[in-house]
Amino acid sequence: MRCEPHLKCTLKCALDSSCFEMNVYIELLKNSPIGVDKLAEILDKDKSTVYKALQNLLEKGYVTRDCRILRGGGYKYLYKPVPFGEFKKKVLKNIEEWVRQLTKYLEELEEMSRTKLLEVLESEKV
Structure with missing residues (x-):
């Protein structure tokens, strides 16, 4: 799928990211810190798709994540832009x-x- 020429796509190319990764990044700017579940709901995508985009952004250094311990046990990662x-x-x-x-x-x-x-x-x- 090809993007329209605008700032988001210029940034996408400059950051070596996909259009979807840029959409994830933009949502993080609006709603951070946020977990994968909520982000997947906002973007109307499968959690695994959102998680993969977050991992790519994390590896490239555009996103950070914090681990939150849940009261009932377990943990949850919350993501935010750098x-x-x-x-x-x-x-x-x-x-x-x-x-x-x-x-x-x-x-x-x-x-x-x-x-x-x-x-x-x-x-x-x-």
Whole structure:
């Protein structure tokens, strides 16, 4: 599925995340801390799908989780986004890397075009 070009999709690309992971992140901004059950209910998705997205966001460093001990026994994880300063730093770092790689690629393309052009011009001399 392809996203419409807007800020959410730009962030999705910059963060190397899926559209659904961005939806999860946005819900965390609105409703945190929050558990998987409640988040799955809000997003109208299966808990395992939401859990997988949270795990990906956790591994990438965009989300943290706290363990809460339940009165009746057991525990529950509550998720929240990292502080905005950390998030911003990661986004800018990823975008800078993106620009660096894109610049390198464009330079390679430009060099290939020159080489091809020279081949054509030199073949015309013969």
